[in-house]
Amino acid sequence: xxxxxxxxxxxxxxxxxxxxxxxxxxxxxxxxxxxxxxxxxxxxxxxxxxxxxxxxxxxxxxxxxxxxxxxxxxxxxxxxxxxxxxxxxxxxxxxxxxxxxxxxxxxxxxxxxxxxxxxxxxxxxxxxxxxxxxxxxxxxxxxxxxxxxxxxxxxxxxxxxxxxxxxxxxxxxxxxxxxxxxxxxxxx
Numbered sequence: 001x002x003x004x005x006x007x008x009x010x011x012x013x014x015x016x017x018x019x020x021x022x023x024x025x026x027x028x029x030x031x032x033x034x035x036x037x038x039x040x041x042x043x044x045x046x047x048x049x050x051x052x053x054x055x056x057x058x059x060x061x062x063x064x065x066x067x068x069x070x071x072x073x074x075x076x077x078x079x080x081x082x083x084x085x086x087x088x089x090x091x092x093x094x095x096x097x098x099x100x101x102x103x104x105x106x107x108x109x110x111x112x113x114x115x116x117x118x119x120x121x122x123x124x125x126x127x128x129x130x131x132x133x134x135x136x137x138x139x140x141x142x143x144x145x146x147x148x149x150x151x152x153x154x155x156x157x158x159x160x161x162x163x164x165x166x167x168x169x170x171x172x173x174x175x176x177x178x179x180x181x182x183x184x185x186x187x188x
């Protein structure tokens with residue numbers, strides 16, 4: 001039985017190092033966590049924007065925050081934060097990309113969260129593979145919208161964006177896994 005003597009379906013509880021948490025409270029916690037990471041991804045994406053005239057796109061550092069969300073909290077939080085947070089940033093400044101970003105960055109965050117095994121090596125691999133999906137996704141969209149020449153012009157910026165995210169996120173996730181209370185970080 002959970003705290004307070006609940007029975008039936010409410011008796012199902014999650015054991016966490018700091019105590020027992022009901023599924024309802026855990027759902028609220030994950031919803032809140034996802035919302036916070038959507039905002040963090042949007043803020044990180046908008047913080048540094050270097051425009052790329054050929055496609056009206058831009059270089060940003062939101063990749064690192066998408067990777068951190070996915071590495072720490074898994075595919076659902078990573079996918080929703082990556083897709084929604086990045087799309088919000090696009091709506092504010094570069095709306096032509098928003099629908100594509102929702103899908104491309106959502107899949108990227110989901111892939112990273114799904115692939116990682118919560119080791120530094122698997123974090124690197126997950127970020128590289130998720131980043132490759134992002135680079136390929138935007139390349140296809142840019143060829144469709146602007147032509148091959150413009151897509152090729154933006155390609156190195158997208159690759160560098162992934163490199164920046166890979167340089168920041170795995171080490172940050174490793175540090176946060178060691179420092180944050182166990183209630184915040186689900187186990188593999």
